Amino acid sequence: MSDTRPEPEEGLAAEVRDMTEEERAEHFAQVTEAVAPDREIGVPVGDTLLEVADVSLRFGGLLALDSVSFDLKRGEILGLIGPNGAGKTTCFNVITGVYRPTAGEVRLEGRGLGRLKRHAITRHGIARTFQNIRLFDEMTALENVVVGTDARHRTSVVGALCRLPRHWREEREGVERAMALLEFVGIADRAADRAKNLPYGYQRRLEIARALATEPKLLCLDEPAAGFNPAEKDGLMSLIRKIRDDGYTVLLIEHDMRVVMGVTDRIVVLEFGKKIADGTPAHVREDPAVIAAYLGVPDDGAA
Numbered sequence: 625m626s627d628t629r630p631e632p633e634e635g636l637a638a639e640v641r642d643m644t645e646e647e648r649a650e651h652f653a654q655v656t657e658a659v660a661p662d663r664e665i666g667v668p669v670g671d672t673l674l675e676v677a678d679v680s681l682r683f684g685g686l687l688a689l690d691s692v693s694f695d696l697k698r699g700e701i702l703g704l705i706g707p708n709g710a711g712k713t714t715c716f717n718v719i720t721g722v723y724r725p726t727a728g729e730v731r732l733e734g735r736g737l738g739r740l741k742r743h744a745i746t747r748h749g750i751a752r753t754f755q756n757i758r759l760f761d762e763m764t765a766l767e768n769v770v771v772g773t774d775a776r777h778r779t780s781v782v783g784a785l786c787r788l789p790r791h792w793r794e795e796r797e798g799v800e801r802a803m804a805l806l807e808f809v810g811i812a813d814r815a816a817d818r819a820k821n822l823p824y825g826y827q828r829r830l831e832i833a834r835a836l837a838t839e840p841k842l843l844c845l846d847e848p849a850a851g852f853n854p855a856e857k858d859g860l861m862s863l864i865r866k867i868r869d870d871g872y873t874v875l876l877i878e879h880d881m882r883v884v885m886g887v888t889d890r891i892v893v894l895e896f897g898k899k900i901a902d903g904t905p906a907h908v909r910e911d912p913a914v915i916a917a918y919l920g921v922p923d924d925g926a927a
């Protein structure tokens with residue numbers, strides 16, 4: 625990938641490009657507010673948001689997760705790494721309700737997610753992106769994000785069909801917030817383009833915007849840097865930090881060690897479905913069990 629990273633001026637809607645520096649600062653403050661309306665900006669790493677408690681998951685004869693436990697603090701960027709087949713995506717799938725654990729429990733803000741369905745888990749505040757981009761190809765970038773804001777709407781189907789005032793207000797607010805999100809992730813200049821026509825890097829950012837549209841407490845990113853060149857990876861790292869600084873908590877699966885080491889506060893390492901390490905990037909990098917798990921993997925290559 626060579627031409628997909630937004631330059632500083634790229635990704636901005638035309639009217640923002642024409643603004644003075646002061647107007648832009650004011651505008652971006654409003655964008656930040658619109659992107660995280662209910663969050664305290666700049667929340668410090670704090671109390672426990674998510675607990676993965678003794679979770680096991682069996683696929684037939686394969687124990688894909690074996691009594692895995694870790695937690696995630698509010699405002700933290702946590703990396704989940706491990707060699708291929710270690711159980712990272714399975715762990716995401718358990719957290720987001722795709723699979724139910726064979727044993728153990730996932731708790732969000734102390735509350736077991738139990739038998740909640742996927743959409744209910746989204747409503748409780750967990751959103752994700754996918755290893756293989758999943759967008760509505762024929763919809764515009766803006767429409768893709770508006771769909772995400774729908775998860776928060778309170779109008780009933782009857783209310784929508786009867787075009788009640790709340791329905792219109794929510795529609796309008798949804799579009800405004802979606803536009804702010806496109807700007808936040810740096811792709812507002814292509815808001816009206818169909819998703820399938822966007823450059824690859826824009827599609828990845830669009831997935832993130834759509835996930836943020838559900839106003840998650842926890843954003844789970846599954847290999848967001850896959851297929852990116854080094855400059856694009858730098859751009860992505862800045863975006864992940866910006867997302868955290870806006871009050872979100874981030875769980876990141878990523879194969880690229882430079883990205884993982886550069887952006888996370890803490891890292892959990894899985895191998896063959898078991899947790900083998902949990903600590904700061906500096907600690908994990910020196911851990912003999914982690915080094916052994918990764919032996920033979922090139923520095924900049926797959927984790």
Ligand SMILES: Nc1ncnc2c1ncn2[C@@H]1O[C@H](COP(=O)(O)OP(=O)(O)OP(=O)(O)O)[C@@H](O)[C@H]1O
Pocket residue numbers: 683686688706707708709710711712713714715
């Ligand atoms: N639906 C499934 N049915 C059976 N086995 C599965 C299923 N999903 C995953 N597995 C197996 O579970 C193990 C963990 O897979 P998982 O995809 O979670 O690993 P991963 O760490 O995300 O790997 P990668 O880095 O390659 O994406 C693997 O052995 C995989 O083959």
